[in-house]
Amino acid sequence: MYKNKLAAALLTFLFAVCEVFGAVPYAPPIVAAAGEITANPAWGGSAWVYDALRGVERKTFFSEKNNCEISYTISLPKEYRTNRTKRYPVIYVFSGAGGDDTAAKNPAAGLYDSGVSGSLPPMIMIGVHINGGYGFDEAYGNPPKYPATAFIEEFIPYIDANYRTIPHGFGRSLEGFSAGGMASGRFLTEYPDMFASIHAKAGAFRDYQGMREKGGKAIDNNNIEYFNQFDIFELTKKNYQKVIDNGVSILLDVGEADQTYSWQNVPWINLLEQLQVPFTLNVRPYWTHGSSYSSTDYNGWRYHAAAMKHDAGGGQYEHIYSMPPSAPPVPTPPASWDNARNAALGKAVTVSEGTGNASAITDGNTADTAWTSISTRENRWAEIDLGSEQTLTAWEVTSGLRISKFKLQYQSGGVWTDIDETYHQANPYYRTSGYFCRPINARYVRLLMSSNDVEQNGSYPAHTISLKEIRLFTDTPKPEGVPDSPYPPRLAEGRYNVLRGASMTRYGGFDPWEKFDNAVDGTSTALNRSTAGDTKNCWAEATMTREVSANAARLYTSDADFDPKILYRSDDNQYREIETTSSYTMVNGTMRRDDITFSQTVKSSGFRFSVNTGSGFSVYEFMVFEAGQTANTPPVISQVNIADGEVIPYGGNKR
Secondary structure, three states, X not given: OHHHHHHHHHHHHHHHHHHHOOOOOOOOOOOOOOOOOOOOOOEOOOOEEEEOOOOEEEEEEEEOOOOEEEEEEEEOOHHHHOOOXXXXXXXXXXXXXXXXXXXXXXXXXXXXXXXXXXXXXXOEEEEEOOOOOOOOOEOOOXXXXXXXXXXXXXXXXXXXXXXXXXXXXXXXXXXXXXXXXXXXXXXXXXXXXXXXXXXXXXXXXXXXXXXXXXXXXXXXXXXXXXXXXXXXXXXXXXXXXHHHHOOOEEEEEEXXXXXXXXXXXXXXXXXXXXXXXXXXXXXXXXXXXXXXXHHHHHHHHHHHHHHOEEEEEOOEEEEOOOOOOOOOOOOOOOOOOOHHHEOOOOOEEEEOOOEOOHHHHHOOOOOOOOEEOOOOOOOEEEEEEEXXXXXXXXXXXXXXXXXXXXXXXXXXXXXXXXXXXXXXXXXXXXXXXXXXXXEEEEEEEEEEXXXXXXXXXXXXXXXXXXXXXXEEEEOOOOOOOOOOOOOOOOEEOOEEEOOOOOEEEEEXXXXXXXXXXXXXXXXXXXXXXXXXOOOOOEEEEEEEEEEEEEEEEEEEEEOOOOOOEEEEEOOXXXXXXXXXXXXXXXXXXXXXXXXXXXXXXXXXXXXXXXXXXXXXXXXXXXXXXXXXXXXXXXXXOOEEEOOOOEEEOOOOOOO
16 A cells, blocks of 8 residues: 555656646546555546647546545646746636536636636636535435545645646635535635635525535534534634635625525625625626526636736735726616606605614615614515605615615505515615606605515524615606516506415426425516426416406516416316417516417416426416406505505405
């Protein structure tokens, strides 16, 4: 055994020497002596060249901890082979759940090209195989697997020994999508001295409860105390000062309509903000979990490069890149949306409770003044008296801290009526704006706000919230060519959606880790994803406590090739297909909206949609419209409890 290890060490040394003198770099696997151990199945594939022009290759190394070969995908800068004394920073890439090191294959080619063009400094990119997980060791798996230990204790030292890297924390960065974003954040918070930056794209920052749905028992055998040693939230609390002191850069990219936004990103965002850990947050309007997050890669590489340093000689370390000055993307309203048309400017405000001056909500200052709540209860509100009835056509809300969703209401006949019958996902620290689906004539307008939609450990923790500004615009019709809102209203073109708040049953191909009631919550921002392979017979039904007469339906999904069918529950409890005609349009380029008209009015208390397609797709919202409701006969709200912020709508289901 001793001789074998000595030979392996000598071989590694010889390859390193060859590299310095011009040989093409090669990373030899560490081979165990025959009879010493029984190898486990390899993780990933064998060595392969993906892009010979750019030098994107797949290689393997031997992990003693896991007793198997593990693959990695690597791209070296073009000048690496000619500039044989220079060392280069490394970006390590993690895939989403179930993926592997080849997630870096296409980004590596892009980074190579950026280095050749000179738009970015030359950097190494390496795709890491962490067994398709979230960056946890799985000591209780069958067999046990240790991807986290392998990455930190074996793989990084192996890379530093076999390639000309900058073997310091300021020479390494991490990035990943979904589960890979979680892995990036987890490694950073556990080892803040080892990395300069992370770029988490739609990071799935799961706590103990969240990991129960994703194989958590293999991590901790359902022992929360054991899990907390590796929990990103606990690690952040433990090591946040080191993150701050080391000047580590944290970049978060997440879609406004991404299921990871409110229930996985917002909790970590709140914790970072509470601990005063600097971070950059880009909330991408309309993006879902299936959006093209690869389009953020280049900005992420710039971010990494600006955070990393190289040895400038004489014991001096300098940043390898200066980020051009740029402001974070903030949704900018059209020029006509100025305070001259803001009917709320300077108007009286009444709030449910709170500290500070409530008039800050309408003072025209979207940056420096804010109202803050006291309680953590659901549905806190701010009411604006416009002084007289105004015709409102558009709105803008600038949120402060921890508002996860909100909706606007107006007072009509002494009761509060939802303006567009939907909760909007709030962008922390950003403006959210839109056009009303129809002009609203009102004197009193109210904003209902919530921070209580993120489940943690079986409960829903609430937070105090703050609100910076509400602007309500008159004489601002929707310009030609502006797409429909991605938030399907309950009252859509005068038709009343009876499925808001219905009970949803799922079956046939739908991913069980989503709450399927999101498909009838009146907002398209929550996803229910179908699983690939079961998409030939996907259906889901919504049941109500009363019968309704319906003549139309609407289905919001991702772009897929299918012809949706609508069925109703008959008196004998059998579902029968409705004869329909339908057409579809694309909303904001990424969301498909099917408008479906029934050949005749159908009376039922249950409706089902059925989709037959050969590819995976996402369901955002299922709507069925009640016959007889027109724009001149808005839905009746039967009961309103203003003190508690609760609204019981037409149909009797508490919202």
